[in-house]
Amino acid sequence: MTVDYINNSNQRTPCLLVLDASYSMGTMTSSGKTRMDELNAGLVQFENALKQDDTALSRVQISIVVVGGPSNSAELMLDWTDAVTFEAFPIKAEGQTPLAEGLDLGLKMIELVKNNLKMLGISYTRPWMIVISDGEPTSAQVAWQDAIEKTRLSEKNGRVEIFSIGVEGADLKKLSEISSRPALRLSGMKFKELFVWLSESLSAVSRSRPGQEARLPDTDPWKNVGI
Amino acid sequence: MKYLFCSACGQSTLPTMRICPQCGGRDFSSAPLANPKINESLSNQPTNLMSGILSSSLNILAPIGSPAKHLPRLIAAIIDSALSQGTVYAAVIALSLFGTPQTPVAIFALNLVLGLTISTLYYSLQHSSKSQATLGKRLMGLKLITLKGERVSLGLAVLRSMLPSIIFVTGTALFVVIATPMVLLAEGAPELQINAVAAFVVIYLVLLFVPLLMVFGNAAHRTLYDLICKTRVIGA
Numbered sequence: 001m002t003v004d005y006i007n008n009s010n011q012r013t014p015c016l017l018v019l020d021a022s023y024s025m026g027t028m029t030s031s032g033k034t035r036m037d038e039l040n041a042g043l044v045q046f047e048n049a050l051k052q053d054d055t056a057l058s059r060v061q062i063s064i065v066v067v068g069g070p071s072n073s074a075e076l077m078l079d080w081t082d083a084v085t086f087e088a089f090p091i092k093a094e095g096q097t098p099l100a101e102g103l104d105l106g107l108k109m110i111e112l113v114k115n116n117l118k119m120l121g122i123s124y125t126r127p128w129m130i131v132i133s134d135g136e137p138t139s140a141q142v143a144w145q146d147a148i149e150k151t152r153l154s155e156k157n158g159r160v161e162i163f164s165i166g167v168e169g170a171d172l173k174k175l176s177e178i179s180s181r182p183a184l185r186l187s188g189m190k191f192k193e194l195f196v197w198l199s200e201s202l203s204a205v206s207r208s209r210p211g212q213e214a215r216l217p218d219t220d221p222w223k224n225v226g227i
Numbered sequence: 228m229k230y231l232f233c234s235a236c237g238q239s240t241l242p243t244m245r246i247c248p249q250c251g252g253r254d255f256s257s258a259p260l261a262n263p264k265i266n267e268s269l270s271n272q273p274t275n276l277m278s279g280i281l282s283s284s285l286n287i288l289a290p291i292g293s294p295a296k297h298l299p300r301l302i303a304a305i306i307d308s309a310l311s312q313g314t315v316y317a318a319v320i321a322l323s324l325f326g327t328p329q330t331p332v333a334i335f336a337l338n339l340v341l342g343l344t345i346s347t348l349y350y351s352l353q354h355s356s357k358s359q360a361t362l363g364k365r366l367m368g369l370k371l372i373t374l375k376g377e378r379v380s381l382g383l384a385v386l387r388s389m390l391p392s393i394i395f396v397t398g399t400a401l402f403v404v405i406a407t408p409m410v411l412l413a414e415g416a417p418e419l420q421i422n423a424v425a426a427f428v429v430i431y432l433v434l435l436f437v438p439l440l441m442v443f444g445n446a447a448h449r450t451l452y453d454l455i456c457k458t459r460v461i462g463a
Contacts, residue, residue, distance in 0.1 A: 052374045057447050070251030079243040084294065084447065087241060091248040 004082055011123040013206040014061045014080065014113045015198075018102045019091065020133035022068030024169065026093035027134075035134055035167055036093035042191030043088035049199035050083045056199060057084050059206035063109050067102035067133070070094055074101035080113050100139030100147035103131070103178065107150055110160050125210050127160050130198065132186075134167035136174055148177045155179055165194065231255035294448040295460040299367035304439075306363030311349040315342045343392050350388035355381040364460070374457045387456040391438065394451075398434045402427060 025036040050056050064078040072095030110127045117124045129151075137144055154160045162179035166172045167186050175183035186194055201216045230239045235252035237259060246253055318341050353361040359370040359378050371387075373379055379387070406423050413419035438451035447459050 051447070054447055054449070066246075066248070070249060071246055072251075075251075076245045077248055078241065079245055081241060081243040085241070085243075089240065089244070089248050092250075 004085075005120050005122060008058055008082065008084075009120075009122055010058050011125065011206070011210070012061050012113075012117055013056075013059050013125045013202055014063070014110065014117075014127040015202055016063045016065065016106050016109055016127065016129045018065045018067060018099070018106045018129060018131040020068060020097055020099070020135065020167075021066045021070075021091050021093050022095055022097040022135060022138075023093060024097075024135045025068070025167075027169075029168075034093065036091065038191045039132070040088070040090045042195040043091075045192040046195035046199055047086055047088040049196050050086065050202075053199065053203045055207055056203040059083070060202045061113065062086050063113070065102050065106050065109065066091060067099050068093070068095040068097055072096060074098045074105050076105060076109060080109070080116075096138040097133065097135050098139050099131070099133060099137035100143040103129075103147040103151050104143075106131075107154055107160070110154075114159075123210050125205050125208065126158060128202070128205070129160050129162045131162065131164045131175065131178060132167065132194075133164075133175060134170050136171040144177075151178050152180060155181075229257070231257060232259045295367075295369045295462055297442060297448065299369060299462075300442070300448070300460060303361070303363035303367040303369055306366060307349070307361045310362060311346045312342075314349065315345050318345060343389070346392070347385060347388045351381060351384035354379055354387065355384040368462055369460050371458055371460050374459065379456075379458055383456055383458070387452050387458060390452045390455060394438065395434045398430060402430050 026034050028034055050060060060083040061080050062083060063080045066077040067074050070092050106129050151162055155162050164175040164178045164183035165186055166175050166183050172183045172185055197217055204216055231242055232239055233247035233252045234254040234256050236250040238247050238249040350361060354371045358365055364370060371379055406427060410420050410423045441451050442448045449459050453459055
């Protein structure tokens with residue numbers, strides 16, 4: 001973990017992205033680009049939007065768990081990084097979708113950052129976990145049940161806020177099992193709009209005090225319907 | 228930003244990267260590979276990991292870059308101040324060849340007009356140029372951009388370069404308007420007069436340094452002038 005707690009002891013808003021980088025994300029869309037291209041473009045938009053917001057820049061922390069991808073497993077790709085040093089990077093789509101393992105790892109990473117922040121006496125808002133997938137998880141049913149029990153319990157206990165987002169072709173019913181909040185479908189390939197929303201939402205949350213409620217921007221620009 | 232490079236494929240990565248997003252490799256080195264296995268456009272990006280990849284193919288904004296570090300920025304500011312002030316003095320000397328102003332007010336006015344004109348031209352023309360940087364910034368590998376990552380317009384560059392003078396002159400003028408009557412009224416009370424002068428010195432220093440010291444107060448290292456003009460200085 002490389003974050004600058006010495007020069008920046010501001011309150012933090014950790015945000016963990018669980019990104020599906022499985023083979024199906026390499027599917028070409030009608031725009032002539034793959035879903036992964038669009039997601040990579042969304043990450044650049046995310047970086048740019050964060051860097052235009054001084055509060056978010058000094059308070060948001062990002063970590064990325066990739067599901068599938070070049071290692072074809074659930075892996076921590078980016079350890080906790082302050083938004084000010086975050087730079088988008090291109091992810092390659094390959095392999096399967098072991099989402100249960102990705103969720104499990106995501107929860108562990110969230111506990112890790114919270115423990116670190118507590119130890120350093122730095123306040124933080126409730127961490128966010130954003131799950132983006134385009135297909136059905138390939139994890140074993142037992143592992144999936146175990147993972148969703150953990151995510152729902154963590155959410156119920158106020159340890160994390162989870163948002164599941166299904167790209168075209170995603171099993172929204174399955175994704176909705178992750179959280180008490182229904183999964184949202186990303187209309188078209190509006191990754192850029194999604195990540196701008198995410199940046200604005202994180203900015204709103206990072207401005208609030210721990211325990212306070214923050215008003216989030218409307219999701220209409222990027223999603224179809226809530227289920 | 229110091230990058231690491233995947234030992235297997237040469238992909239440049241952030242220091243906090245745990246596996247390579249291109250090949251899944253787990254070993255990273257601080258030096259780029261001599262013969263990277265991946266497409267050149269995906270590797271060894273010196274400033275931004277995505278630059279040149281997505282901006283061309285997907286028509287989106289290029290990544291913006293990291294805030295300028297304090298020390299290079301301080302050195303750049305010293306170089307630029309020395310150059311612009313040196314030019315002012317050279318201009319004063321050159322003009323004196325045609326006749327020296329006789330009164331202190333005329334000398335002060337000449338210095339003020341020359342200083343303001345030359346520093347405005349020095350900073351604004353260079354910041355709005357293709358290099359987006361003054362000579363000092365160029366030497367230190369820095370440049371000025373808008374919050375959207377674009378080059379600043381000439382108008383915005385002029386405003387930004389005049390802001391220190393505007394804030395300083397306005398602040399000082401206001402203080403003089405308020406303090407001068409007090410000093411005059413306090414004639415015969417030297418302690419009060421000394422306090423007024425001391426307050427003037429403090430305000431002078433605050434107006435001079437606080438806008439610049441604000442770089443330490445935000446993660447993007449923006450001065451008050453950057454905040455007002457919605458600009459930032461980054462590593463080029």
